[in-house]
Amino acid sequence: MGKLGKFLQTTLSFLQRHTFNVFLMFTAEQLKTFTQHIFQSIGFSEADAQLAAKTLISADLRGVDSHGIARLAGYVRLFDHGRLNPKPNIRIVHETPSTGVVDGDAGVGLVVGPKTMEMVIEKAKNVGSGWISVQNSNHFGIAGYHAMLALEHDMIGMAMTNAAPLVAPTFSLEKMLGTNPIAVAVPANEEPAFVADFASTAAAYGKFEILQRKNLPAPLGWAQDANGEVTTDANPIKNGGALLPLGSDREHGSHKGYGLGSIVDIFSGVLSGANYGPWVPPFATAGFMAAAEGVGRGTGHFFGAMRIDGFRPADEFKGHMDNWIRRFRSAQAVEGKQVLVPGDPEREIEAERLRDGLDLLDPVVKSLEELGQRFGITL
Ligand SMILES: NC(=O)c1ccc[n+]([C@@H]2O[C@H](COP(=O)([O-])OP(=O)(O)OC[C@H]3O[C@@H](n4cnc5c(N)ncnc54)[C@H](O)[C@@H]3O)[C@@H](O)[C@H]2O)c1
Numbered sequence: 614m615g616k617l618g619k620f621l622q623t624t625l626s627f628l629q630r631h632t633f634n635v636f637l638m639f640t641a642e643q644l645k646t647f648t649q650h651i652f653q654s655i656g657f658s659e660a661d662a663q664l665a666a667k668t669l670i671s672a673d674l675r676g677v678d679s680h681g682i683a684r685l686a687g688y689v690r691l692f693d694h695g696r697l698n699p700k701p702n703i704r705i706v707h708e709t710p711s712t713g714v715v716d717g718d719a720g721v722g723l724v725v726g727p728k729t730m731e732m733v734i735e736k737a738k739n740v741g742s743g744w745i746s747v748q749n750s751n752h753f754g755i756a757g758y759h760a761m762l763a764l765e766h767d768m769i770g771m772a773m774t775n776a777a778p779l780v781a782p783t784f785s786l787e788k789m790l791g792t793n794p795i796a797v798a799v800p801a802n803e804e805p806a807f808v809a810d811f812a813s814t815a816a817a818y819g820k821f822e823i824l825q826r827k828n829l830p831a832p833l834g835w836a837q838d839a840n841g842e843v844t845t846d847a848n849p850i851k852n853g854g855a856l857l858p859l860g861s862d863r864e865h866g867s868h869k870g871y872g873l874g875s876i877v878d879i880f881s882g883v884l885s886g887a888n889y890g891p892w893v894p895p896f897a898t899a900g901f902m903a904a905a906e907g908v909g910r911g912t913g914h915f916f917g918a919m920r921i922d923g924f925r926p927a928d929e930f931k932g933h934m935d936n937w938i939r940r941f942r943s944a945q946a947v948e949g950k951q952v953l954v955p956g957d958p959e960r961e962i963e964a965e966r967l968r969d970g971l972d973l974l975d976p977v978v979k980s981l982e983e984l985g986q987r988f989g990i991t992l
């Protein structure tokens with residue numbers, strides 16, 4: 614199709630959406646194809662664009678709306694600012710049989726992550742476990758996607774990353790850490806896997822972005838203002854404030870969230886030679902693109918895989934995981950509630966969204982339409 618044809622198609626789709634308001638449900642496949650084409654438009658190979666799209670849309674499918682296609686424009690902004698290499702040479706630069714450092718060559722973490730997971734899984738196959746710290750990467754989306762890649766190999770998977778400094782450690786007025794998530798995926802047999810995947814802060818920054826899109830305040834305990842006082846500001850960073858570690862304040866255990874976020878930062882940044890703490894380059898948050906002078910290279914991640922049969926026969930372990938999961942789910946619950954196991958909510962949403970498609974908020978659709986117009990791609 615010529616440029617004019619593409620322009621007309623994109624414009625028609627825009628008019629249809631806004632005139633009849635009928636196209637707000639999307640299938641995951643539709644979003645994946647659109648995302649792949651956008652990544653190809655900025656120079657990704659077809660295979661890398663496909664992989665990046667699969668990683669990104671896994672968030673939308675799992676109900677993690679903060680970290681899916683809503684962030685696509687952000688990744689393109691990284692490219693526009695010269696921070697994202699569309700054709701990276703992702704390679705091990707230092708290793709032992711079980712450990713190593715990968716240089717992400719300024720690629721997107723959505724691709725660096727799964728490729729590094731393949732390397733840790735290979736190491737685990739050979740020597741029982743594999744651990745790789747990554748330097749010179751960019752934002753990798755949801756940590757859970759990467760950790761879960763180990764499951765089909767009867768391995769426990771782990772993934773973590775450091776991120777833009779938006780978080781004030783306990784008693785700090787300065788933003789020193791990212792929202793630094795941790796994911797651990799553990800296989801079971803009859804039951805679906807245990808997948809814990811969360812930021813080391815009271816909430817991921819993406820949850821603030823959702824509140825901003827909906828024009829809603831933030832719950833108390835998520836952020837502090839410029840003076841270190843509690844705030845319900847859904848845009849605390851713009852106004853000089855900061856996000857709070859898991860626990861929110863010292864009395865409720867923020868020192869532990871601060872500790873967890875620091876462990877992630879040290880494993881991902883200091884161990885690999887990436888930037889760490891306040892030097893981690895910003896992601897795509899509007900207005901925070903300029904990278905502070907670095908102490909390392911790019912953003913850092915940390916990945917691990919452990920072979921279950923390095924500990925005990927895999928079937929025996931997975932049988933006990935089934936038992937663990939069932940017992941926790943059947944714990945007596947408070948009125949009107951049910952005890953869940955990490956991974957349960959996302960799996961339920963994924964089944965629904967695969968069946969019914971998924972809805973996107975208007976500002977997200979608008980950002981996709983703008984990308985579509987720019988690159989002549991129809992959503
Ligand atoms: N790439 C980055 O820089 C970055 C930074 C921060 C967060 N993230 C991602 O953002 C996403 C959201 O993070 P978050 O901190 O907002 O997560 P969250 O607070 O929504 O917690 C999600 C986790 O809690 C579990 N869960 C939810 N309800 C539960 C219940 N009742 N019982 C037991 N478990 C339950 C879920 O299964 C999941 O493991 C994650 O996927 C994370 O990896 C990425």
Ligand SMILES: O=C(O)C[C@H](O)C(=O)O
Pocket residue numbers: 679680776777791792812816817818819820895896897898
């Ligand atoms: O947005 C970031 O800088 C990090 C992360 O994706 C988050 O939502 O907390």
